[in-house]
Amino acid sequence: MSKRFLFTVTALIARCFNIQFASIVMIFLLSASAVSLSSSPVSAETSAKKILFINSFHRGYGWSDEVENGLRETLSASGQPIELSVVYLDTLRHDAVPIKDKLADILALKNVNEAIDLVITSDKPAIEFALTHQNTLFPRQPIIYTALTDSSTETMDNAPRITGISEFTDYLNAIDVALTLHPDADSIAFIGSEREGHNQHMVDVIKDNVLPTLSTKINTEIYLDKPLDELDESLSHLSANTIIFALSNTIPKMDGSLYSPAETARLLASVTPLPVYTFWHSHIGHGPVGGQIVTGFSQGKAAAQLALQVLNQDIDAPLPADQVAPASLFFDLEAVEKHQIDSTMLPEGSRFINYQAPIWQEYKTEALTTLVIVFGLSSMVLAFVLLARRQTETIHQMSDENVELNQALDLNQEALDDVTHQLEEVNIVDELTGLGNTRHFNDMLDKELRRASRYKTPLSLLLISVDQFDAYVNTQGQEDADKQLMAISQIIKDTCQRSSDVLAFLHNAKFAIILPHTTRDNSQVVCQKLHSGLKHKTLPFMLSQTGALTLSIGLSSLESTEDRINPQHMFNTSEMMRLDAERKGGNGTQSEVISLHSSSSTSNGT
Known part of the structure; x- marks a missing residue:
C-alpha cells in the first residue's frame, strides 16, 4: 500500500465527514512512520x-x-x-x-x-x-x-x-541463591521506589509473596523512595552481614526526578560496602554482584517459539497454556571478587560479565616469543662456549665471539625488559603494603572527581606521611622500616572499610586515601581515627617527641560543586596541607575546603 494511495484515501474521508484535513494528515503521517x-x-x-x-x-x-x-x-x-x-x-x-x-x-x-x-x-x-x-x-x-x-x-x-x-515472578529463588553465597547473612534490606507502575508492582510482589516467607528465618528491612543521603544514613546502621536487593530500576533524586537505571546501580553500590543484588538487567555491570534476570531478548525468543507452535497447529486446536519467561543468573565477576565471594559457589549455568583471563593467557604470544628467544639465546650461549673450548687458536677470534654473545644477551635483556614493563602496567597493587599503587591512585582520583562533579557530591583526599621517616630508616634500617609501613597500611585498611574508599601507597613512603561522598568534617573524623589507631598500635621510635611513630596528614575536600576540579590541583592542595602539618611539628592534620572561598582549619593528632 503506497503513501500516495493512503493520502488519497484520507483526503476523501476528510471531505465526506467534514473533518479538518490537518487531523487526517496526522493519521497519514502516523501510518507512514x-x-x-x-x-x-x-x-x-x-x-x-x-x-x-x-x-x-x-x-x-x-x-x-x-x-x-x-x-x-x-x-x-x-x-x-x-x-x-x-x-x-x-x-x-x-x-x-x-x-x-x-x-x-x-x-x-x-x-x-x-x-x-x-x-x-x-x-x-x-x-x-x-x-x-x-x-x-x-x-x-x-x-x-x-x-x-x-x-x-x-x-x-x-x-x-x-x-x-x-514476567518472571519467582523472586524468592533469586534471594535463596544470594543467601547461599552469603551463609553468614543475618538480614536483607530491600531498596525500591513506588514512582512508576513496574516498580510499584515489584514492591507489591515482595511485600505480599516474599517478606512473609523470609521474616520467619531472617531479619528484613524495606526502604522506599528515600533520597540518597537518607538512604546512606539508614544503610550505615545495618549489620555488616546484611544483603541489599534493588527492587526498582530507579531511585529518586533530591529534586524529585529519578536517576537512570545505570546511575541507580552505581550509587547503591558506592554508598554501602554491603553486597548489592538486583532483579534488573539494566543494573548488571554497574556495581551489583548479580541477580536472577529476565531479559527482553529471552522473552522475545520464547514468544517467537510459542508463535511457531501456534502457527503449525490446527486452527481450531486450543492454544498452549501461558508460560513463565526464562530467567538467567547473571554475575559481575569484579563485584564477586570485591565482596570476597567464593566463585566456586556460583550456580552452574550462570552467565558472567567482566571475566578477565589470567595474565599469562592475555600475554600468551609475548610470553611464548620470549621463551623462544631465551631458548634460542641459551642454545647460542652453549654453542659459543663449546666453540670457545674447541677453538683456542687466537685471542682475537675469542674476542669476536664474546662481542657477538654480548650483543645477543643485550637483545634478550631488551625483550625481557619489554615483557616486564607490560606486566607492571597491568598490576595496580603495591607489593609491600597491599594497597593501590601510584598509577591506580591517579586513575581513581580523576574518576572520582568526575563523578563528584557530575552528581554534586562531596569528595575528600588525604595525603599521609610518617614523621621523621628518613631518620627512622637511618637508625633502624630499611627492613624494619618496611615492617612499620606494612603495620601503618593495616591501620589504614582497618579504618577505611567502605568499598568506595580508595587506599594507595605512593612513592617516598607516603599514603593516600580518596573518600567519596565525604565532607571535610567527616574526613577529619577519619584522620582522628588514624592518629588514634597509630597511637594505640605504639610503633616505637626514640627520636620522636612521643616516643613512637606519628603521622602528618594533609586533607583537602571538595563539597558539592558542579565545577570540574583538576586532579593535580586537589593533590597539590592536600600536599600543601601535609607539609604545613609537618612544619608544625607533625602528629597532626591540616585541612582545606576547595571552593571559590577557601577556608582552612587545623586539628592536632593525639
Whole structure:
C-alpha cells in the first residue's frame, strides 16, 4: 500500500465527514512512520504466514528492541516463510489515547483482520490495545503477549484466543541463591521506589509473596523512595552481614526526578560496602554482584517459539497454556571478587560479565616469543662456549665471539625488559603494603572527581606521611622500616572499610586515601581515627617527641560543586596541607575546603 494511495484515501474521508484535513494528515503521517506492515522483506511465497508485532514503546528503547531482536532471530532461524510487521504505540513519549485511536483506524483501513495470521504484543499498553480492539481488528487471530507484570489475570482469562509469556515472578529463588553465597547473612534490606507502575508492582510482589516467607528465618528491612543521603544514613546502621536487593530500576533524586537505571546501580553500590543484588538487567555491570534476570531478548525468543507452535497447529486446536519467561543468573565477576565471594559457589549455568583471563593467557604470544628467544639465546650461549673450548687458536677470534654473545644477551635483556614493563602496567597493587599503587591512585582520583562533579557530591583526599621517616630508616634500617609501613597500611585498611574508599601507597613512603561522598568534617573524623589507631598500635621510635611513630596528614575536600576540579590541583592542595602539618611539628592534620572561598582549619593528632 503506497503513501500516495493512503493520502488519497484520507483526503476523501476528510471531505465526506467534514473533518479538518490537518487531523487526517496526522493519521497519514502516523501510518507512514509508526505502522510498518511490511517492515520485513516481503516473501515471494503466497503461503507465508504474517505476524503483527505491537510494540508499546518506540524504536531505540532498549527493552522492547531486545524483545523484537529475540523475535526476529528466532523466526528467521526457523526456516519458515514468515513476514513480521511492527507498529509502535510510542506511549513513553506521547499521550497514548489519541495515538491508539488513530492507529486502530489505520489498521482497520489496512484490513488486518484478514491480512494477519497472528498477533504478538510487548508490554502492558500493547496487550491492552489488542484486547480493546480484538473483536474488530483481530477476531480470528491468536494473540500472544509478552513482558507482562501487572495486567489483570481476570481480564486475560476472559479473553478468547490468547496466551503468552509472563514476567518472571519467582523472586524468592533469586534471594535463596544470594543467601547461599552469603551463609553468614543475618538480614536483607530491600531498596525500591513506588514512582512508576513496574516498580510499584515489584514492591507489591515482595511485600505480599516474599517478606512473609523470609521474616520467619531472617531479619528484613524495606526502604522506599528515600533520597540518597537518607538512604546512606539508614544503610550505615545495618549489620555488616546484611544483603541489599534493588527492587526498582530507579531511585529518586533530591529534586524529585529519578536517576537512570545505570546511575541507580552505581550509587547503591558506592554508598554501602554491603553486597548489592538486583532483579534488573539494566543494573548488571554497574556495581551489583548479580541477580536472577529476565531479559527482553529471552522473552522475545520464547514468544517467537510459542508463535511457531501456534502457527503449525490446527486452527481450531486450543492454544498452549501461558508460560513463565526464562530467567538467567547473571554475575559481575569484579563485584564477586570485591565482596570476597567464593566463585566456586556460583550456580552452574550462570552467565558472567567482566571475566578477565589470567595474565599469562592475555600475554600468551609475548610470553611464548620470549621463551623462544631465551631458548634460542641459551642454545647460542652453549654453542659459543663449546666453540670457545674447541677453538683456542687466537685471542682475537675469542674476542669476536664474546662481542657477538654480548650483543645477543643485550637483545634478550631488551625483550625481557619489554615483557616486564607490560606486566607492571597491568598490576595496580603495591607489593609491600597491599594497597593501590601510584598509577591506580591517579586513575581513581580523576574518576572520582568526575563523578563528584557530575552528581554534586562531596569528595575528600588525604595525603599521609610518617614523621621523621628518613631518620627512622637511618637508625633502624630499611627492613624494619618496611615492617612499620606494612603495620601503618593495616591501620589504614582497618579504618577505611567502605568499598568506595580508595587506599594507595605512593612513592617516598607516603599514603593516600580518596573518600567519596565525604565532607571535610567527616574526613577529619577519619584522620582522628588514624592518629588514634597509630597511637594505640605504639610503633616505637626514640627520636620522636612521643616516643613512637606519628603521622602528618594533609586533607583537602571538595563539597558539592558542579565545577570540574583538576586532579593535580586537589593533590597539590592536600600536599600543601601535609607539609604545613609537618612544619608544625607533625602528629597532626591540616585541612582545606576547595571552593571559590577557601577556608582552612587545623586539628592536632593525639
